[in-house]
Amino acid sequence: MPTNKLKSIYLSIILALILLLLPCSGFVLTMRPDFMLLVIIFWLIRAPNLCNVGTAWLVGLFVDLATGGVFGQYALAYTIAAFFAVTYQKRLVLFSSTQQLIYVFLLLFISQLIMLVIKTFAGAQFMGWTYFIPSITGVLLWFMAGLFGLDVGGRNRGN
Amino acid sequence: MARRFNNKLEQQQAPAFFVHGPSALARLAFFSTLSLALMAADSRLQYLLTVRQTLQTLLHPLQVLANTPSQLYRDASEYLSTHDYLLNENRQLKQYALQQDIALQKLNTLALENEHLRQLLEVNKTIVQGGVAAEIMHVGRDMFSRKIILNRGQTNNISAGEAVVDAKGVIGQVTRVYPLSSEVTLITDKSLAIPVQIERNGLRAIAFGHGRDSTLDLPYLPANVDIRRGDRLVTSGIDGVYPTGLAVATVTKIEVTQDSPFARIICTPTGGVENHRQVLVVSLPHIDVQAESGLSSTQASGSSVDTTQSENVQVAPKPIDAQKAVKVMPLNQKSKKNAHE
Numbered sequence: 099m100p101t102n103k104l105k106s107i108y109l110s111i112i113l114a115l116i117l118l119l120l121p122c123s124g125f126v127l128t129m130r131p132d133f134m135l136l137v138i139i140f141w142l143i144r145a146p147n148l149c150n151v152g153t154a155w156l157v158g159l160f161v162d163l164a165t166g167g168v169f170g171q172y173a174l175a176y177t178i179a180a181f182f183a184v185t186y187q188k189r190l191v192l193f194s195s196t197q198q199l200i201y202v203f204l205l206l207f208i209s210q211l212i213m214l215v216i217k218t219f220a221g222a223q224f225m226g227w228t229y230f231i232p233s234i235t236g237v238l239l240w241f242m243a244g245l246f247g248l249d250v251g252g253r254n255r256g257n
Numbered sequence: 258m259a260r261r262f263n264n265k266l267e268q269q270q271a272p273a274f275f276v277h278g279p280s281a282l283a284r285l286a287f288f289s290t291l292s293l294a295l296m297a298a299d300s301r302l303q304y305l306l307t308v309r310q311t312l313q314t315l316l317h318p319l320q321v322l323a324n325t326p327s328q329l330y331r332d333a334s335e336y337l338s339t340h341d342y343l344l345n346e347n348r349q350l351k352q353y354a355l356q357q358d359i360a361l362q363k364l365n366t367l368a369l370e371n372e373h374l375r376q377l378l379e380v381n382k383t384i385v386q387g388g389v390a391a392e393i394m395h396v397g398r399d400m401f402s403r404k405i406i407l408n409r410g411q412t413n414n415i416s417a418g419e420a421v422v423d424a425k426g427v428i429g430q431v432t433r434v435y436p437l438s439s440e441v442t443l444i445t446d447k448s449l450a451i452p453v454q455i456e457r458n459g460l461r462a463i464a465f466g467h468g469r470d471s472t473l474d475l476p477y478l479p480a481n482v483d484i485r486r487g488d489r490l491v492t493s494g495i496d497g498v499y500p501t502g503l504a505v506a507t508v509t510k511i512e513v514t515q516d517s518p519f520a521r522i523i524c525t526p527t528g529g530v531e532n533h534r535q536v537l538v539v540s541l542p543h544i545d546v547q548a549e550s551g552l553s554s555t556q557a558s559g560s561s562v563d564t565t566q567s568e569n570v571q572v573a574p575k576p577i578d579a580q581k582a583v584k585v586m587p588l589n590q591k592s593k594k595n596a597h598e
Contacts (some may be wrong), residue, residue, distance in 0.1 A: 119316075119323035121395035128400070142540070151284035153291065163312050165398045166406070166433070166440055167303055170295030177292060181285040219301070222401040222447070223468060229400065 103145055110137050111157060118164055128228050131236035135176060136207055139202060141181040143190050143250075154180030156231040171216045179209040195244060202240050212233050309403060313435040320438075324394060388537040389413055391421075394438060403466065404445040405429070409538065410437045418498060420539045426504035426528035427451065431538060439538075444505065444526060445471045453505050454493035461493050464505060464524065473506050475522035479539055480513045482520055490524060502537060504528070542587075 114133040122130060138157055141149040158173035165172070183190070183205055190201060210233055218224070279287070299305045314430040389409055398405035409415050412435050419431045421441045430449060442449050447468030453475075454461050460483065464473040478484065489507040494501030506524035513520050 115389075116319055116323045118398070119320050119395075121324055121327055127337070127396070127398065134558075151281060151288055155288040158292075159295075162310075163309065163316060166404060167399050168296050169299040169309070173295065174292035177285060177288040181281055184281045192516055216296070217401045220401075225400065247304040 101136055104148060107141050107145065107148060110141070113137075115160060115164065118161065128231055129235050131232050131239050132206060132209065133239075135179060135206060136202075136236055138180060139178060139205055143187055146184065146187050151177055151180045151184060161196065168220070171213060172209060175209040175212040178212055179205045182208065197242060199237055201207075203233055203237040206236045209232050260504065271313060309433075310435050314437060317435075318392065318412050358409050359435045363480065388539045389537065391439075391536055391538050392417075393536060397440075402448075403446040403468070403471070404432075405441045405443065407431075407439050407441055407538070408437075410435050410439045412436060413460045415439050415538055416538075416541065419541055420499045421536050422503055422539060423528045423533045425533070426506075427499060428526070428528040428536060432497070442535075444473060451499065451505060452496050453490040455484060456489040456491050457485075460484070461495070462490075464490060467523075471526065472509075473524040473526060475508075475524060476518050480520045484508060484511060484520070484522060486511060489527075498541065518597060556581060 111134070114137040117133045134157055138149070138154045142154070154176040155173050158176035159169065161172040161176070162169050186201070190198060193201065207230065210230055214224070214229065284374045295305075346414055391407040391409040391413075394408045397406065405428075407415075407421070415431060415434055417431055417434050420427060421429045421431060427444060429441045429443040429446070430451075431439050432442045444451050444464070444466055445468070446466045448466070450463050452461065453464045462475050462478055464475055467474055473490075475484075475490075475584050486508055490505045490508070492499040492501060492503045492505055503529045506526045508522060509525045510523040512522075
């Protein structure tokens with residue numbers, strides 16, 4: 099069972115990397131959710147024994163490579179987001195879907211906020227609130243994944 | 258339902274206090290420190306270039322895979338384009354080629370004449386620069402910087418510092434070279450500066466990228482400078498990187514305020530990244546280092562090019578003369594003072 103799951107973890111990470119590498123610009127770029135972090139959060143909740151803060155760091159390093167930015171910035175953002183995901187993992191599994199959505203949004207938001215802080219230190223200007231749109235689209239993607247039958251872990255109180 | 262819940266319980270094999278290995282907090286501290294160290298090493302010391310190049314080569318197949326859908330779509334739409342459309346386009350292109358041919362004939366004569374005149378005046382030869390045609394693979398994903406990735410790299414003799422132009426004008430400069438691809442920083446990026454000249458009156462200036470939207474700034478020009486809306490900016494060529502006379506931008510907005518001795522001039526680039534896929538990477542001119550030592554000593558902060566990256570680069574390709582810009586400043590203030598008196 100774990101080897102099987104390990105395979106699907108690798109596969110999903112590679113898939114997310116390809117999605118990240120898809121050529122897009124302008125409007126699509128501002129709307130695009132952070133596929134990689136979503137995948138990592140998903141596995142942190144579903145398989146905490148296979149996936150931890152270190153995994154998030156390594157994946158973040160690959161995202162740094164793909165985006166061509168300074169090494170370590172996405173790694174740091176993912177590490178911190180993953181830490182919060184791991185710390186509250188037990189509770190996250192028991193959360194209702196809505197609570198879980200809010201929590202995932204917060205995680206995505208934290209990672210974006212850290213990126214913003216790093217970039218601001220490097221001398222970049224804040225580009226306006228549209229910068230945070232990927233967090234919202236990311237949560238929508240999470241919600242859709244739940245609707246389409248992917249077991250994202252949230253318990254439905256109704257059933 | 259119960260089975261599903263059981264499944265979920267099985268997945269968490271042991272509670273946290275039975276799991277071996279360091280705690281989440283320890284991991285956080287360790288990996289955060291590692292990230293910070295990496296950031297410092299990468300941005301300040303530039304040790305990680307070879308690592309980056311190697312890993313980038315590993316990522317290249319994935320990149321090609323990611324580009325496949327759009328490539329397929331383009332191929333399909335090319336294949337399905339109608340006969341009429343192709344005929345029409347062919348006719349237009351033929352006409353265009355004819356016009357260009359005529360212009361080129363004139364250019365050849367003019368170039369010869371120019372060469373002859375230069376010989377008479379004993380002026381140095383103009384530098385002839387070759388180029389490599391490349392295609393834009395994708396636009397950079399980092400929303401904070403303006404970069405594009407080209408599908409030509411070290412294997413095609415591209416080196417850092419080279420200028421990149423498209424059919425309409427300059428778009429940027431090669432800043433990182435990987436074995437199979439290269440990264441181009443656009444002129445609209447905040448870290449890139451390009452020496453320009455106003456086509457109408459030959460006034461020299463330096464255009465800086467604005468960073469946030471796709472415009473260029475012309476700082477350090479006095480409020481009473483002779484510049485108008487619609488003026489075309491071309492490369493001045495004094496940097497030895499960009500060939501002379503390439504279109505860069507058009508002036509779109511000039512603001513003069515009472516409280517600043519400088520005019521705020523905003524320009525829109527003529528070359529478009531969104532419109533074209535094909536670009537030309539103009540190779541660096543080969544000049545002796547001794548002869549150009551004066552030029553390389555004046556290099557300043559403008560460009561984000563890293564000269565340590567490539568042995569081919571003989572001249573430090575930093576396209577800026579900050580000294581001139583600095584010299585202008587006190588002059589402006591003086592002229593402003595005079596105006597007040």
